[in-house]
Amino acid sequence: MSIKWRLTALFIGMTGLSLLLFWVGESVRLAAGEQQINVGVVVLALCLPAGVVYLYVSQLSRRMEILHFATQRIARGDFGHIYLSDSTDELGQFTEELNSLSRHVERIVQNGTQEAHKMEAILAGMQEGVVAVDHMGQVVLVNAAAEKIFERRGTDVEFRYLLGLICNLELEQIVRNVLLGKNHGTFETHIAQKTVQSQVSPILSEKGQPRGAVIVIHDVTELRRLEQMRTEFVANVSHELRTPLTSIKGFVETLLDGAADEPSVRDRFLKIIQAETLRLQRLIEDLLTLAHFEGRENRVEEESLNVSYVHKAYEKIRPVIQSYAESKKVKLEIALLEDLPQVSMGEDLLSQLLLNLLENAVKYTTEGRVWLNVLAGQKYIQLEFGDTGCGIPEEILPRIFERFYRVDKGRSREQGGTGLGLSIVKHMVEDTGGKISVASQLGVGTVFTCELPRA
Numbered sequence: 001m002s003i004k005w006r007l008t009a010l011f012i013g014m015t016g017l018s019l020l021l022f023w024v025g026e027s028v029r030l031a032a033g034e035q036q037i038n039v040g041v042v043v044l045a046l047c048l049p050a051g052v053v054y055l056y057v058s059q060l061s062r063r064m065e066i067l068h069f070a071t072q073r074i075a076r077g078d079f080g081h082i083y084l085s086d087s088t089d090e091l092g093q094f095t096e097e098l099n100s101l102s103r104h105v106e107r108i109v110q111n112g113t114q115e116a117h118k119m120e121a122i123l124a125g126m127q128e129g130v131v132a133v134d135h136m137g138q139v140v141l142v143n144a145a146a147e148k149i150f151e152r153r154g155t156d157v158e159f160r161y162l163l164g165l166i167c168n169l170e171l172e173q174i175v176r177n178v179l180l181g182k183n184h185g186t187f188e189t190h191i192a193q194k195t196v197q198s199q200v201s202p203i204l205s206e207k208g209q210p211r212g213a214v215i216v217i218h219d220v221t222e223l224r225r226l227e228q229m230r231t232e233f234v235a236n237v238s239h240e241l242r243t244p245l246t247s248i249k250g251f252v253e254t255l256l257d258g259a260a261d262e263p264s265v266r267d268r269f270l271k272i273i274q275a276e277t278l279r280l281q282r283l284i285e286d287l288l289t290l291a292h293f294e295g296r297e298n299r300v301e302e303e304s305l306n307v308s309y310v311h312k313a314y315e316k317i318r319p320v321i322q323s324y325a326e327s328k329k330v331k332l333e334i335a336l337l338e339d340l341p342q343v344s345m346g347e348d349l350l351s352q353l354l355l356n357l358l359e360n361a362v363k364y365t366t367e368g369r370v371w372l373n374v375l376a377g378q379k380y381i382q383l384e385f386g387d388t389g390c391g392i393p394e395e396i397l398p399r400i401f402e403r404f405y406r407v408d409k410g411r412s413r414e415q416g417g418t419g420l421g422l423s424i425v426k427h428m429v430e431d432t433g434g435k436i437s438v439a440s441q442l443g444v445g446t447v448f449t450c451e452l453p454r455a
């Protein structure tokens, strides 16, 4: 029954009860012949209905209080069920509706939280940095990749403003322009020693006004470095090819212009042309080998799974290296035990590695000593190539494995070097999971140490 009818019924009932009590009281008084009105009856006729009404209204107020606290609870995010003793009146119905509203809001909140978690997971897993700012330029979202790019990871400071986070005026100005509704797009800039490509897009309101901006940042440092390396490589290759070709062209033209008539000059020129042709051939072979290794990066090929013995690989190149050492009066000391375990490298590759390093050792040594020591460790076999040659200045040791890097360009070319030997060796070693290092002292000698995994 509704509260309205309950109160009406209560009112009628209590008025009736009051009148009845009064009437009974009056009838008793008249029958007893009393003159005075019985005060007790009057008080009872007034207090009893008043008490009943009081009880009903306080129960009503208690129930309303329960509802009041329940709505506060829902507002705080506690969506527990509301229990109300009587559910047949309007308050009961209101409680039902409040419960169903609370369940609905709970579902919306849960969905929202799930979406937020999903979004967080996506943003955290993204390689690209993402930063969102509001219309005032205040940072509202930064993902982990962005913090890493801006090197702000682990700092406790909360970045309220974009400039504090990115420390880059140029990008900050671009974002400001976007917030003012001006041009947006992709921009490249340098931040914290990195080259970054930032795409700034506005977040538009329903009326099409910018109410924030999203910046997606790609770290393109490595890409640009590789592009730079490729450009340098092409320039180096062109230079390396052009030098012998110019020389060959010059000598051929001189021969055609009449120098061929003089036998001694002709022979000398032809020998130079032959040497330059051989150099070109070596260069092209080295370039092909390098391309072969670089093309195989990240792929495990059967070849690299091959195994071989160091002494067998050395046997293949022994005549070449011995005659080269003899021609340069260099003493060759090769200590190889036959019971050395196998290494995880094909025999041809291992021979090429030994030849490259021993040839270099002899090449850069004059009348000294060149040695190869081999030690078997638990996991690796260590090959030590030493010489008492010219040595390498300490400051350029880290660059020695770069392509086309030579300490003394003229001298290396003179000796027929291409500047690619060590980078090929490094590829060979690292492809099998091994390591190569170098130690050198100018004028004393050089030691290259290769650790190759045991088969």
Ligand code: ADP
Residues within 6 Å of the ligand: 360, 361, 362, 364, 387, 389, 390, 391, 392, 400, 405, 406, 407, 408, 412, 413, 416, 417, 418, 419, 420, 421, 422, 423, 446
């Ligand atoms: P190159 O064909 O010029 O020898 P490498 O890549 O084999 O090219 O070697 C790169 C440079 O490293 C050489 O030009 C030389 O200056 C230096 N180098 C290599 N091995 C030695 C060594 N054993 N002693 C001194 N310098 C060396």
